[in-house]
Amino acid sequence: MTAVVHPAVPARRRTTRATTWWGRAWTRAVEESAYAERDLVAARSLSRSGHLGGITTDTGRFVAAVEDGAGLWTVSGTLPVLDPAARASLVEAVAAEAGRIASLLAGDLPHALVEHAEEAGVELLPYGGELATECTCAAWVDPCVHGLAVLHQLTWLIEADPFVLLQLRGLPRDDLLAELHAGAGDDEPDGTDDLDTGLDAALRAAALLRLLDEDDQPVDHLF
Secondary structure: OOOEEOOOOOOOOOOOOOOOHHHHHHHHHHHHHOOOHHHHHHHHHHHOOOOEOOOEEEOOEEEEEEEEOOEEEEEEEEOOOOOHHHHHHHHHHHHOOHHHHHHHHOOOOOHHHHHHHHHOOOOOOOOHHHOEEEEOOOOOOOOOHHHHHHHHHHHHHHHHOOHHHHHHOOOOHHHHHHHHHHHHHHHOOOOHHHHHHHHHHHHHHHHHHHHHOOOOOOOHHHO
């Protein structure tokens, strides 16, 4: 699997609260994992300080550097990956409706998809006990303030791109797309072209949305 290095987040003056339903679910898990409310308050402030390096995410794990007044620390963390049966069930849930992969590619995590997966026994969103972190600082609690700060920033990444969550659960974007193609080929030998067309349209839509977010990029040729 290929790790993804996400750019460091500049300092922010205001508290950035989760705005999506899955972001709020992740935030609840972070709050459940904390030892004390004062740790959460300090972590929220640290997450906005601009003193965290870019977070690297990979299958089932993440790592980031965190600086505070006492030094520079390394936070690493894990999230349990889906076993093969759960992974297959999640792929089936995505494939159950054509619009679900398009939604994911556009940065949305359909609530119906997560509910469908849960009915099949797949818990995509974590609970507090699943968010395990380690830090090179001397704190005796886990997660420490540095770990909680990284988990808070992960909220922002997951809200912007649900594939970050899928990658942490062991199903990166490229693997999901490959398995959808493979499933279409196995189940409907004559239906692969339809899936290809749908995926291509979704990819084009996602690319267009990214271009529209970049004011200096000309997009006239896309219309």
